[in-house]
Amino acid sequence: GAGVSQTPSNKVTEKGKYVELRCDPISGHTALYWYRQSLGQGPEFLIYFQGTGAADDSGLPNDRFFAVRPEGSVSTLKIQRTERGDSAVYLCASSLSAGTGGTEAFFGQGTRLTVV
């Protein structure tokens, strides 16, 4: 089946605008993760969902960032009043389940967000 799909692949927005980034996980995967990756660095955890609920949102940098997954499948990451420092690649990943044992997470291609 299809892998994790993220749209758009690129997004350029003006400082202060609102943006939405979409993630379609692999069908049947209950766990969904959002990461942010800046140039030359590893992905940084933002939030993860188990089903419809946000199980851990400790990585969201501030209250301008919000994510939803209303039906336990597609997720949207929302950023209000964007700032230039928000520019990065936003990665989504999904796995069959989450848990302290860990399971393989599959990543999408990412959305490159540029705030000008």
Next chain:
Amino acid sequence: GESVGLHLPTLSVQEGDNSIINCAYSNSASDYFIWYKQESGKGPQFIIDIRSNMDKRQGQRVTVLLNKTVKHLSLQIAATQPGDSAVYFCAENGNTDKLIFGTGTRLQVFP
């Protein structure tokens, strides 16, 4: 000046040689580890994983070694090929439900 973060550690190897990429992880409570490969413009791609009850695991051309005493993880790639050129990340779970990534190592393969 430039951010230190822009200068990834780089490993340069000749095609056909073996590569060893090292990673020091931070959390002694981590019990699950993954190596990812990331090519330019793409998302991280799973290579191999290992749980803390093992110290070695082999895949196709790749081997992961785990030393819990010194919190060290390594990825060995046999007969390195040009297609192996990428940035490699180790990730640990910190005994949580999320993955925590290291800073990455760039592998360059020369013909």
